[in-house]
Amino acid sequence: MVLQSVFARFRTGFRIAKASFGVLRREKWLLVFPLLYGLTWTVGLALLVAGLFVALIGVGFGLGSLEQIASVSDGTVDGVAQVAMLVLSFLVMFVATAVATFFSAALVHSVGSLFHGEPTSLRAGFAGAWESRRTILTWGVVGAVVGLIFQALESQEGWGAQIVRAIAGAAWFMMTFFIVPVIVFQGGGVRESLRDSVSLFRETWGEAGGVSLGVGLVTVTLGVFVVAAGIGLPLLLVANPGSVLVYTVVPTVLLLGALAVVHIAATAIAKTALYQYATDGELPPEFEGIDPDAIVRRKRDSSGLTGGTSGQQPGQI
Numbered sequence: 001m002v003l004q005s006v007f008a009r010f011r012t013g014f015r016i017a018k019a020s021f022g023v024l025r026r027e028k029w030l031l032v033f034p035l036l037y038g039l040t041w042t043v044g045l046a047l048l049v050a051g052l053f054v055a056l057i058g059v060g061f062g063l064g065s066l067e068q069i070a071s072v073s074d075g076t077v078d079g080v081a082q083v084a085m086l087v088l089s090f091l092v093m094f095v096a097t098a099v100a101t102f103f104s105a106a107l108v109h110s111v112g113s114l115f116h117g118e119p120t121s122l123r124a125g126f127a128g129a130w131e132s133r134r135t136i137l138t139w140g141v142v143g144a145v146v147g148l149i150f151q152a153l154e155s156q157e158g159w160g161a162q163i164v165r166a167i168a169g170a171a172w173f174m175m176t177f178f179i180v181p182v183i184v185f186q187g188g189g190v191r192e193s194l195r196d197s198v199s200l201f202r203e204t205w206g207e208a209g210g211v212s213l214g215v216g217l218v219t220v221t222l223g224v225f226v227v228a229a230g231i232g233l234p235l236l237l238v239a240n241p242g243s244v245l246v247y248t249v250v251p252t253v254l255l256l257g258a259l260a261v262v263h264i265a266a267t268a269i270a271k272t273a274l275y276q277y278a279t280d281g282e283l284p285p286e287f288e289g290i291d292p293d294a295i296v297r298r299k300r301d302s303s304g305l306t307g308g309t310s311g312q313q314p315g316q317i
Contacts, residue, residue: 091144204277
């Protein structure tokens, strides 16, 4: 009976994932949110690399000058360099987390509006995310701190460290699975949002796992085919693969980027649908045909897609 219940939960998650691709096929404009995020990330990464290069040159020049005018030990120089790198790592992770959360929040906000038949647009989605800007920025700080902790764990060697990293990664995934919908629709602070995200995942762990596996199975499988066709076949079948790869590598990378955009959008749609059921007790009309009795019901009087502590309505500016 237990295994039957587990399989039923995952099967429901797979069906939600499948229906999410249907919603995305109908509402293709939702792809613009992760696409804009990808462009922002690419431009930001280029600027960041340039900024880090300049900063490292500045730090090196400053330490060199300090050594000339004062008696500074090598240990002090190394310590200052480590602190500088730690600060830079924190800033990078903070910006990355905050920007990713903002674009995800805009996408989730628009999806929530669609599920309730309310008019929405790119502008409305970004306006909805902007309403949660303080929580998003705070979440960026939390994400940066957690990122540094994981970075420290990755520097450790041995089986014990690998097990700790795996457990910590799985725990963080579960704790933050619903964090963006909670931030957008409930309007609370980071502490309340994280607590509610954990609670929602505990109620729908099977479906959440099925959603992740379902969306990932589709996009990863397509990604394998793309890499095999664009890179694998030339390497295996062509005597001089370099003459072919020069034409296929760029299209392959672009197609993989497109699949990443689809993956982000489909996952956001599925999470928002599952969030609506976990809070309101019913799936959106777009998911008609999925047996709601297969999902553990959880109704809340004070939250849901139609309202939260801030009184914010999806689709409203």
